[in-house]
Amino acid sequence: MFKTVKITHSLSRKVMSIFLVAITAVMFSSAAMSVQSLRGDSALDNKANKIVKHKVNTVEGGIKRNFKLQPPLIPHTTDKYQISLKNNGCMKCHSEKAYKKEKAPKVGDSHYIDRDGKTLEHVSSRRYFCTQCHATQIKDNPLVENTYEGI
Ligand code: HEC
Numbered sequence: 001m002f003k004t005v006k007i008t009h010s011l012s013r014k015v016m017s018i019f020l021v022a023i024t025a026v027m028f029s030s031a032a033m034s035v036q037s038l039r040g041d042s043a044l045d046n047k048a049n050k051i052v053k054h055k056v057n058t059v060e061g062g063i064k065r066n067f068k069l070q071p072p073l074i075p076h077t078t079d080k081y082q083i084s085l086k087n088n089g090c091m092k093c094h095s096e097k098a099y100k101k102e103k104a105p106k107v108g109d110s111h112y113i114d115r116d117g118k119t120l121e122h123v124s125s126r127r128y129f130c131t132q133c134h135a136t137q138i139k140d141n142p143l144v145e146n147t148y149e150g151i
């Protein structure tokens with residue numbers, strides 16, 4: 001008696017798993033068929049789909065600061081530089097080691113000081129995510145008139 005129960009149990013499990021596999025297969029194939037890109041059917045090399053490359057006007061010599069202790073604006077593009085836990089793309093040029101060779105301004109000395117006032121050998125974690133304070137600014141006509149004057 002015990003044996004038959006066991007057999008029917010494992011049999012029903014087999015039937016169930018076949019059933020599940022079949023359902024998943026049907027779901028996946030219908031999902032694949034219904035996916036459509038926003039571009040529609042037109043091919044990638046279609047002229048209308050070409051990405052327009054804008055020329056970005058960087059600001060040579062940097063951008064004047066508006067108030068004391070303002071984090072200076074970034075006068076160059078930054079889209080190619082990544083800041084992650086393992087790698088800080090900005091420090092390839094702005095670090096103590098590299099700045100001379102790259103003719104870039106060195107990060108402020110304040111960037112090496114930790115919260116206890118100790119000067120570190122590497123940039124402090126408080127200053128690690130550069131774009132938290134420094135924003136990119138390009139040379140372009142302002143979209144709206146602005147009468148703001150710096151100090
Ligand atoms: C390939 C080298 C290079 C990399 C990488 C780089 N920079 Fe620069 N950066 C420069 C140079 C060169 C200047 C000076 C430009 C000038 O004055 O014409 C500069 C200027 C600046 C300034 C202006 C400083 C001032 O006193 O006006 C800031 C802020 C800055 N960079 C931040 C960043 C940040 C943040 C990143 C990463 C997202 C970064 N940079 C990545 C080369 C680099």
Ligand code: HEC
Pocket residue numbers: 069070071072088090091094105106107108109110111123126127128129130131132133134
């Ligand atoms: C918490 C805000 C903050 C973060 C994060 C930060 N900065 Fe700064 N940065 C400042 C301020 C404020 C100044 C101006 C005063 C000073 O030097 O401390 C400055 C100044 C600078 C200068 C000009 C230094 C000089 O002597 O003229 C450079 C270059 C710079 N930062 C690059 C960086 C880079 C690269 C990173 C990322 C590794 C970074 N900063 C992260 C706030 C920040």
